[in-house]
Amino acid sequence: MTKARVTVIDIAKAANVSKSTVSLVLQGSSLVNEATRAKVSAVMRELGYVYNRGAANLRQAGSKSRIIGVVVNDLTNSFFAELAVGVDIVVQSAGFVQFLSNTGESIDRQREVVASMREHGISGLIVSPARATDAADFKPLVAAGIPVVVVVRNLPGAKVSSIVSDNRAGMMSAVQHLVGLGHKRIAFLGGFPDTAVFDDRLAGYRGGIEAAGLGYDEALVISSAPSRAGGVEAIGKAIAIGDRPTAAVCFNDAVAFGVCDGLRARRLEPGADFAVVGFDDVIEAQAAVPALTTVSVDPQGIGRRGAQMLLKQINAGKAEAETVTTAVRLVVRESCGGGTAAPARAGRA
């Protein structure tokens, strides 16, 4: 067991050069003679040298740490897992590493992990904020010159870059699709009203309804937790309405799945008896039965995009807030009926 760490000085001694030279080799400087470089490299390999980034960061000005912090609100949701993977791909290929943490929608946890990341000297931060995050929470970071990119959920008021999907347009096209299928009573189900994403999606819904000449009816907007359970709850209320809706656009796919569950529990077949559209296009959407018609947002793409933007800002040194909305597209599957006749599913009563 090697007791002490092998340092640049050990290398220097063994290779008969100065530590400065070793450092030069480490950075691939062109100042050093080829022969020397070879010798030093050989010694490093031989002694099993491992670079101490901490020490280097200490010396180098501020944020050369090459660590990117990534904070997501729910890693168990495959949407965000995909997003993290997208970030990782570009971050890694740029020679940075990723510091990933999950907040589970807890705002306190979020504060903790961001603080911790800061102590570790991250070069930049990508965050999908927990619900009800205070826009001011990231103020100190940007004040310290650490670029921040907010993804998925935007943070109105925060002076940071953000990438969000085009929630309005997506929901609008979902509504248009249902209208095209002849539906007149279309509900909007799920989601918490206190989020910017909710507002955007609802606005898209309303826009679609009004553009179709249908009246916007507030009774058809039923919020709930943005989860499967929330979907079950919401469809329950929706069905109890006097002038019952015949279709619904859902806040996200999880809600849509819950809506399907709730329909079946009432002996209604999603797709046949009631049309359902989701939002996000999570991996499960295409495997579900019936396969879910949904608005696809490509979380991995958002992750990649966000990471690129962040790296750009890090390299630029100066970060001016920039906002990007990424396009979305409706993926028509089976949950609104009419779709591609599925491989004969035995009709479950």
Add this chain to the structure above:
Amino acid sequence: MTKARVTVIDIAKAANVSKSTVSLVLQGSSLVNEATRAKVSAVMRELGYVYNRGAANLRQAGSKSRIIGVVVNDLTNSFFAELAVGVDIVVQSAGFVQFLSNTGESIDRQREVVASMREHGISGLIVSPARATDAADFKPLVAAGIPVVVVVRNLPGAKVSSIVSDNRAGMMSAVQHLVGLGHKRIAFLGGFPDTAVFDDRLAGYRGGIEAAGLGYDEALVISSAPSRAGGVEAIGKAIAIGDRPTAAVCFNDAVAFGVCDGLRARRLEPGADFAVVGFDDVIEAQAAVPALTTVSVDPQGIGRRGAQMLLKQINAGKAEAETVTTAVRLVVRESCGGGTAAPARAGRA
């Protein structure tokens, strides 16, 4: 915009004490006077001090970095995402942070990220190795005194701790369940034979078959990619066998889903015409139609467990390799027929 970083010396000056005292406060030492502590803390808050962990690590011996490296082979698989969350939960509440990377089953990538983590001075590593990982890859880490815990997939030959689920027992109980339902010809479908996990599960299958007095028939073991597509392929071959099986245990849930797809494509209804059992109990298993009977392994639990073990080793200073197999349990749903019939699952939500 604050130009320079606020350091412990700035605090010292402003609070009229020495930097040593500030350091003491930082570490919550009981040596410092209450009044002094209060004053220093106030100044720190006022000047917006942020602790520089890099500098601290530099001074402190070896691995006090409080960073835990986590490497998984496929973050988009919700099984591993759950695992990462499990790790994060205990790691975070112990005041450590998590460095998470995804290898996407690439062995090169794995080497890169592990090297990078090492440069950053991780205190320990939790890894779910990419396929065909060389056991020797983690040698240098443990030689350097950095504890490593391998999860999910074990690494025969590596002298590191590991946590794997009880693959043998799980598969055995799956077979027993099918035997109990009267099946005589039971196939084992999917998975790559070059993995330890495959060997274990196959051994469990064989054990169950033989314990039931049924003959072990190699023709009924059909390997394939451990994916949905692999499942489709495997069931195709299985059905083509002369003495056709009436049931199958699958390498994992993804394969099981593929098997269901393949059955339907041949106008066979999984559950009714052919019994299918999965392994893992991924989130989708209970929502699928028919809901999948499968062996539940609780990835989050494995993550938590692994993290605890790692922390224990870090604190102990010395790490002796320890191997734990976690219990699994068969969850009976609908994919073997007979199960809870009609009343659509309102059960969960």
Add this chain to the structure above:
DNA sequence: CTATTTATTTGGAACGTTCCAAATATGTCA
């Protein structure tokens, strides 16, 4: 052979902490 480039190498002095040994202040007891 000296003067002048050009190529390479090199000692410190940082960076922001923690740790140690030693200094100072405070209190207690005879």
Add this chain to the structure above:
DNA sequence: TGACATATTTGGAACGTTCCAAATAAATAG
């Protein structure tokens, strides 16, 4: 009061790098 114990504070000297200014070696010019 002096001597001693106890509580609190404090200057350096590390830790492993990078950077700077300056030294040395080699090559070219005059």
